[in-house]
Amino acid sequence: MEENISPVLRALVVSYLIRSIEWSEGRVRWVNTLKLPWEEEIVETDDPERVAVAIERMEIRGAPAIGVAAALAVALAATKLEEDDVRRLQQKLVGVVERLRKTRPTAVNLFWALRRVEAVIRREYSSADELRKYVIAEALKIYEEDIEMNRKIGEVGSRLIDDGDTILTHCNAGALATVAFGTALGVIRAAWYSGKKIKVIATETRPMLQGARLTVWELMKEGIPVRLITDNMVGYVMSRGLVSKVIVGADRILIPGYVINKIGTYTIAVLANYHKVPFYVAAPTSTIDYESKVEDVVIEERNPDEVRTVLMRTYITVPTVDVMNPAFDITPPELVTAIITEKGIATKPYDSSLARFRNS
Numbered sequence: 001m002e003e004n005i006s007p008v009l010r011a012l013v014v015s016y017l018i019r020s021i022e023w024s025e026g027r028v029r030w031v032n033t034l035k036l037p038w039e040e041e042i043v044e045t046d047d048p049e050r051v052a053v054a055i056e057r058m059e060i061r062g063a064p065a066i067g068v069a070a071a072l073a074v075a076l077a078a079t080k081l082e083e084d085d086v087r088r089l090q091q092k093l094v095g096v097v098e099r100l101r102k103t104r105p106t107a108v109n110l111f112w113a114l115r116r117v118e119a120v121i122r123r124e125y126s127s128a129d130e131l132r133k134y135v136i137a138e139a140l141k142i143y144e145e146d147i148e149m150n151r152k153i154g155e156v157g158s159r160l161i162d163d164g165d166t167i168l169t170h171c172n173a174g175a176l177a178t179v180a181f182g183t184a185l186g187v188i189r190a191a192w193y194s195g196k197k198i199k200v201i202a203t204e205t206r207p208m209l210q211g212a213r214l215t216v217w218e219l220m221k222e223g224i225p226v227r228l229i230t231d232n233m234v235g236y237v238m239s240r241g242l243v244s245k246v247i248v249g250a251d252r253i254l255i256p257g258y259v260i261n262k263i264g265t266y267t268i269a270v271l272a273n274y275h276k277v278p279f280y281v282a283a284p285t286s287t288i289d290y291e292s293k294v295e296d297v298v299i300e301e302r303n304p305d306e307v308r309t310v311l312m313r314t315y316i317t318v319p320t321v322d323v324m325n326p327a328f329d330i331t332p333p334e335l336v337t338a339i340i341t342e343k344g345i346a347t348k349p350y351d352s353s354l355a356r357f358r359n360s
């Protein structure tokens with residue numbers, strides 16, 4: 001957070017921080033984002049399978065949040081499985097990791113977090129309890145690191161924000177997509193609480209309406225000025241000079257600088273480029289995929305009824321119509337002005353600027 005923020009404001013921010021996920025004594029609690037903004041439902045479980053289902057159903061969603069939730073689900077399994085034999089406990093925990101890997105295919109943070117936990121599972125242990133202790137410790141480390149990474153992204157990114165900016169954001173890259181604070185919304189929060197008078201334009205983000213339901217809810221809770229538009233208004237607002245910057249999150253960033261994020265991000269990037277509006281991506285380095293090529297990335301195809309209906313409730317079309325429902329798209333590096341991470345800001349060429357963050 002900015003150094004010039006007053007202690008009173010800092011306290012205010014901290015007290016307002018939304019914790020989307022929490023761990024407490026062998027139980028995981030989360031805000032069910034499917035119910036927002038109508039109901040602030042908290043779900044609690046000691047069952048790793050229930051967490052896997054919550055990720056699949058998008059009760060827990062957003063790249064960093066699903067990585068953390070998956071790690072905590074493995075910690076739940078470690079706590080719950082009554083197994084004294086180290087090898088057998090290791091096998092069962094690897095089984096839980098494999099189940100969690102199948103929950104959603106696109107956000108790389110899920111695989112990053114599970115890889116970390118699996119590496120801990122596979123070490124040598126003298127007892128099952130020692131194994132349990134290290135698995136839980138690793139999951140909690142991933143949890144705490146996420147909060148810290150988001151705070152730093154905010155601090156780094158807020159330097160790019162000017163007093164008076166109107167920032168357009170897409171989907172929800174906020175506290176509800178991370179453990180707390182958010183990536184794109186972390187930058188917006190840090191700028192706002194450092195005293196910059198900014199405004200936000202949130203796109204509704206069809207079909208699951210994460211912008212309308214979650215981003216608006218988060219920002220209004222803190223009194224950060226926000227206006228909602230439908231996805232097809234982005235060109236109009238940019239052509240009228242109403243947007244000074246775009247900041248979005250990411251589900252996966254490839255080393256040449258391809259940004260995989262919520263469907264509609266690419267359209268916004270093309271429009272931003274045409275209208276010479278800076279297009280920033282804010283993400284922790286856990287979102288950088290140093291291995292995959294663009295053709296390897298699986299774009300999640302979700303239930304067609306998400307498109308045929310409003311939030312799986314009212315049909316807005318002929319119920320049998322054929323539809324497409326890709327959940328993410330790919331923005332090429334040339335459209336990305338800069339990538340804001342907790343380790344600093346990367347600019348083109350991204351292969352060298354992102355490589356700097358790999359082992360630093």
Ligand code: MRU
Nearest residue numbers: 061062063171173177249250262
């Ligand atoms: O399908 P979702 O809601 O999980 O998609 C989320 C996004 O696309 C976010 O923009 C992304 O995960 C970044 S969150 C900090």
